[in-house]
Amino acid sequence: MLDRDRCLALDADDPLREFRAEFVLPEGVIYLVGNSLGALPRHTPERVRRAVEDEWGGRLVGGWNDAGWYDLPLTLGDRIAPLIGAGPGQVVVGNTTSIAVHQAVSAAVRLRPERRVIVSDTRNFPTDHYMIQGLAQALGGYEIRDFAEGRFDDAAVVLLSEVDYRTSERHDVPAVTARVREAGALMAWDVCHSVGALDVDVSAADFAVGCTYKYLNAGPGAPAFLYVNPRHHADAVNVLSGWHGHAEPFAFEEGYRPAEGIRRFAVSTPHVLSMASLDAALDIWERVPLDLLRAKSMALGSLFVDLVGDALELASPADAERRGSHVSFHHPDGFPVVRALIDRGVQGDFRAPDILRFGIAPLYTRYVDVWDAAHTLVEVLDKELWKDERYARRPAVT
Numbered sequence: 018m019l020d021r022d023r024c025l026a027l028d029a030d031d032p033l034r035e036f037r038a039e040f041v042l043p044e045g046v047i048y049l050v051g052n053s054l055g056a057l058p059r060h061t062p063e064r065v066r067r068a069v070e071d072e073w074g075g076r077l078v079g080g081w082n083d084a085g086w087y088d089l090p091l092t093l094g095d096r097i098a099p100l101i102g103a104g105p106g107q108v109v110v111g112n113t114t115s116i117a118v119h120q121a122v123s124a125a126v127r128l129r130p131e132r133r134v135i136v137s138d139t140r141n142f143p144t145d146h147y148m149i150q151g152l153a154q155a156l157g158g159y160e161i162r163d164f165a166e167g168r169f170d171d172a173a174v175v176l177l178s179e180v181d182y183r184t185s186e187r188h189d190v191p192a193v194t195a196r197v198r199e200a201g202a203l204m205a206w207d208v209c210h211s212v213g214a215l216d217v218d219v220s221a222a223d224f225a226v227g228c229t230y231k232y233l234n235a236g237p238g239a240p241a242f243l244y245v246n247p248r249h250h251a252d253a254v255n256v257l258s259g260w261h262g263h264a265e266p267f268a269f270e271e272g273y274r275p276a277e278g279i280r281r282f283a284v285s286t287p288h289v290l291s292m293a294s295l296d297a298a299l300d301i302w303e304r305v306p307l308d309l310l311r312a313k314s315m316a317l318g319s320l321f322v323d324l325v326g327d328a329l330e331l332a333s334p335a336d337a338e339r340r341g342s343h344v345s346f347h348h349p350d351g352f353p354v355v356r357a358l359i360d361r362g363v364q365g366d367f368r369a370p371d372i373l374r375f376g377i378a379p380l381y382t383r384y385v386d387v388w389d390a391a392h393t394l395v396e397v398l399d400k401e402l403w404k405d406e407r408y409a410r411r412p413a414v415t
């Protein structure tokens with residue numbers, strides 16, 4: 018087992034070590050919630066200030082043309098594409114992941130009109146489920162089937178998260194995609210918990226959705242993205258047929274005519290200010306070697322698992338290859354345990370019913386952070402420090 022000095026030495030040798038200095042990280046906090054909300058890149062405030070003061074303040078409505086606001090959904094999509102194995106003109110940015118799920122699944126069922134089954138995973142993040150339930154209700158006549166049943170030959174589409182938000186279990190994306198497509202169904206991936214932490218590649222899939230506020234560090238409420246495989250660009254329908262997906266929005270025609278290519282999946286006015294923040298965050302990603310990122314994420318995750326040892330029951334796969342970038346443990350009183358940790362400078366989070374989660378954002382999490390966090394966790398458990406009534410109160414957002 019490593020000791021703390023060895024962790025410091027690993028940090029000194031880490032090929033990604035320079036990235037940490039590019040983030041604002043509060044003193045005295047070990048932040049292991051980058052899988053929910055990523056840290057603030059140092060240069061983001063200046064980029065957002067420029068968008069507000071120079072672009073909006075200085076150019077007013079001219080910003081739509083002169084500052085490139087109108088094309089932001091596509092220019093940002095092209096910057097995200099390499100992070101998910103996609104190419105230019107295949108990703109559009111805007112709205113939220115839930116909206117993108119609705120667009121992807123709606124488009125998929127229309128591409129397979131003879132099939133009346135939507136496959137999801139009961140372990141999916143709930144919003145994905147809820148969106149499918151709402152869609153199935155609106156359409157009528159659709160069955161929602163659990164992925165675990167393993168039958169796709171009558172399915173229109175299969176929607177799965179690459180990484181399970183609770184357990185961190187990672188699907189084998191190429192293998193599942195191939196199996197689903199061989200059965201004649203379409204494959205849609207939610208990569209919220211993998212983009213920016215793993216070597217994501219959805220290029221064989223039909224659709225993918227993801228958010229930018231977790232490992233990509235674009236900030237609270239930053240927009241989502243939607244990937245549509247080019248084989249569907251001509252035929253896929255955007256049911257949210259807002260004017261920014263129209264072939265000529267400023268012709269103000271009465272009827273909807275979809276734009277060519279990925280632009281038809283744009284919906285309406287881009288969220289320019291949060292897109293400025295995403296634009297800043299993506300500057301960093303241009304320089305990140307994804308193979309090194311994944312290697313570091315696996316090493317840190319395994320270190321955490323080893324250091325916690327028998328103190329908790331592991332909820333994540335022990336094999337790093339089968340894990341995303343967070344590690345989870347079961348504890349019946351997980352919520353107060355997390356609160357006790359936060360009180361001691363270690364931020365993790367809790368997911369009902371009994372999951373303690375620790376997100377490892379490899380750009381700014383160090384080996385020594387993992388060492389310190391795991392030791393604090395073990396101390397909180399050994400000394401039962403979580404058994405304090407202050408830690409029982411739950412805020413609205415956990």
Ligand SMILES: Cc1ncc(COP(=O)(O)O)c(C=O)c1O
Binds near residue numbers: 114115142145178
């Ligand atoms: C897998 C997954 N999908 C979707 C969402 C949420 O999407 P939205 O951006 O619509 O809030 C999250 C987290 O918030 C998530 O973890």
Ligand SMILES: Nc1c(O)cccc1C(=O)C[C@H](N)C(=O)O
Binds near residue numbers: 054142182414
């Ligand atoms: N999107 C969030 C929000 O609007 C509020 C609080 C947390 C979130 C998150 O992103 C949570 C995250 N998807 C999770 O896996 O728990």
